[in-house]
Amino acid sequence: TMLLLHRAVVIGLRHAFRTKSTPSRLCCQAFSTNDSFQPQTPSLTFSGGNSSTGGWRVMGTLLGLGAAWAYHDHRCRATQETPRMYTKEEVRSHCSSEMGIWVTLGSEVFDVTEFVDLHPGGPSKLMLAAGGPLEPFWALYAVHNSSHVRELLAQYKIGELNPEDNVHPSLENSDPYADDPVRHPALKVNSQRPFNAEPPPELLTENYITPNPFFFTRNHLPVPNLDPDTYRLQVVGAPGGQSLSLSLDDLYKFPKHEITVTLQCAGNRRSEMTQVKAVKGLEWKTGAISTARWAGARLCDVLAQAGHQLCETEAHVCFEGLDSDPTGTAYGASIPLARALDPEAEVLLAYEMNGQPLPRDHGFPVRVVVPGVVGARHVKWLGKVSVESEESYSHWQRRDYKGFSPSVDWDKVDFDSSPSIQELPVQSAITQPQDGETVETGEVTIKGYAWSGGGRAVIRVDVSLDGGLTWQTAELDGEEQRPRKAWAWRLWQLQVHVPAEQKELNIICKAVDDSYNVQPDTVAPIWNLRGVLSNAWHRIHVHVAP
């Protein structure tokens, strides 16, 4: 991110000084840094908290963000006169280049239409906030916490929000989802109740560690509001062992284990499967996948304390959430006991996500993290752990999250005939550019992610610009991981040269993992009635600007 920002600003500066050398007069109004917005997740997880943003400030100061104000000579629109008042609705309607692009900060309203193309982080990042508040984005990108940025923004002020619009709307009490937390507005919502949302592609691969507010959210039920002081985790003891009722403090006493793990929903990229034939499920695009640093007690340590050990017969560790439907049925899932007890499999009862207590949407106060395994087994708001001779009887273990042949439809599906999804297959997707976008000729950067289940490392990502006739190998970013424990994704990028005569690009990516498993070429032969396991080559079509 630093490098990209640096490049954008340097290019902007060159451009600025080539076209105009007189700096614009700065508007002197300062505005408060203590605004009323309280982001749900207060600190910047990817930089280790608010205290470590010094590096960003230095960078910001060095670059001065001068490109923008050197280039533009805006009149100061924020005058000392009575400000013009706007409704939230009016602001919301200004979210395109046609209508103009407005944003808010605190109670102030800004028209940043002319600034969008100069945004050092790229126009698309700023567009995420178009028609709404800046705070959720600034809370994540601490570089904005500088006087330079505030001075720059002040030039674009056009007025203020109506006082009655400057509060969060209250939610109805009869709604079982009324107590759900407030989410980051950048998330693309697939379903409000239960809440299911993914980060937009251009944010997804901006950070190797996904900031908590951008982490994709997959809820099956309303989010429980649990009191950490009275929270107890029930662990059913083995015959001859003892059952445990663990408070958070009890859990903290187990050795703390911290690992970087990518979670992916079985339905990630389902929208591509829908294009073959309708399926039942949320229309996830490429964003139902995210990566975090998780910390907690190892499940094997907790199970050992309850007297459990590996047995010769097959057994399963069943998890129950504290979320429940109106009949009181909780979310549930299970994993094989062998995985749960294997210290090398690093299954966690996690209470921290990127150095913070788990956000409510991600299972506060405790969730299961099963590295290399489908998201559906990472049970959130964990209430109970037991060892059983059979898999969990939960709907989501036995009647969902299973793969079938393309020939199986709802009239003949036998859910018992197929094993529950545990480890996921190799996966990759392009996040930049996006399908249907127009790119310039010359140097183009293609970016994306790649991951595989079961701790298998991604060893190569091939990219084609010509629909699969020829391939280039992308550069892999992100942490090197230990053999058999590659729990986290690799981000990748490829710089390509698009010649002037090129009219379009048919871009494809495909990944290979260290078992040399590859992605299938096409979607139709892996189509299944639930639209899970959608891991065919990711294909996008891009126009080239003439």
Next chain:
Amino acid sequence: TMLLLHRAVVIGLRHAFRTKSTPSRLCCQAFSTNDSFQPQTPSLTFSGGNSSTGGWRVMGTLLGLGAAWAYHDHRCRATQETPRMYTKEEVRSHCSSEMGIWVTLGSEVFDVTEFVDLHPGGPSKLMLAAGGPLEPFWALYAVHNSSHVRELLAQYKIGELNPEDNVHPSLENSDPYADDPVRHPALKVNSQRPFNAEPPPELLTENYITPNPFFFTRNHLPVPNLDPDTYRLQVVGAPGGQSLSLSLDDLYKFPKHEITVTLQCAGNRRSEMTQVKAVKGLEWKTGAISTARWAGARLCDVLAQAGHQLCETEAHVCFEGLDSDPTGTAYGASIPLARALDPEAEVLLAYEMNGQPLPRDHGFPVRVVVPGVVGARHVKWLGKVSVESEESYSHWQRRDYKGFSPSVDWDKVDFDSSPSIQELPVQSAITQPQDGETVETGEVTIKGYAWSGGGRAVIRVDVSLDGGLTWQTAELDGEEQRPRKAWAWRLWQLQVHVPAEQKELNIICKAVDDSYNVQPDTVAPIWNLRGVLSNAWHRIHVHVAP
């Protein structure tokens, strides 16, 4: 096999009694059961040795193999007169329906042209012996050891072999391969020196456990001829531990561990890759894969005795064979120490294959067996084991057996850029019918195998008859395996109905493993310069008889 044999004979009997009801007169000449042929591997591994062939005899007696002699009324060609003499060359030329089909047993020559279609095991099985001796096949199919079969065969006698042709030709002493063992003639030879051969598809999936003589053979060098009494395995000790020099008896003292494991060469199905673009390597078809019961000492136990334990830094267990090239360089390979020390990974120093000492071609007296991992790491004729901080420096570890992008060719390949192949991806192939074959309309059986690396179980095989438009799910045969330890293949079959109007079938199979990895649709995007990891959908074209 029993069931298939049963069906073939029952169908034959029905046919026989419908068309002709007078049994033929039996020729009374008995021929010796003690012929001069000594098969290299004397006993029937898949039935637990010669003593357990009683079941087959009963079956043979019950069925009486009467179909054939009920149908045909052969003149007894083997008279008491001086027999006509033939050279081996003459016999060898009679191996097609056009030339006639001759076989030998001991010194006797038989023209079985008219019997081929009546063979209870199917014409294709008998055709494997066309132009050569029956003994190697009879040694494997004990059902032939009955007086009924001998009487039947005697009817087809046409003469004897020239005495000078009735011996094995002696091999030159200057040839480094002169001391290689004699192989089963059914094997399809890809290279004589070093010897590389695969079983024909129709034999490959005839047995869940591959009989030793039919197990595919992949040699890189001449086969060493080792004395079991003086054989020693060198195990380099850990710092502070002790080096070991283990005799076979020493190895026998470790707990004996026995598992069923499928081995596959990285080059299996390379011939399909060659059709895309030339590669370097042996032209394996679908048969560079086989399954055996392996028994031996666990590598983790032997390493522990030498003082080795898991360390935080990455390490590798290096193996050296006792086969070597003219410069004295031995075959070598390595696997990660973590796998070697994991008791659940079940890595063996194997001294038994299907209840027998290892055949020479398969590593006598000791080879490594690394379940779920590419054949190239299962070092044969094992001489030395050591633990190193780096992978083996062997050519075959570092300059071979690696995968590359289709865009990488010999002029730009960087072998260091790609990890050595360890676990293999999901694989499947059709063994019956075969590409280009003609099948009848009505019920057709499609058969094949499916396997995946890393202990991942095959959970489904999809079969298409229409080039991939629609799919049916095949029935899986073979042992259920323990989770995460599915080291062996599944055989599969599907009965389909081919309607009368059908002209051709484009049959495809594709497998899914329990991590829901699938095979890629096509070969070109996984093409690589060494032609390894060829696991695209297996496609065959079959004609339907009008």
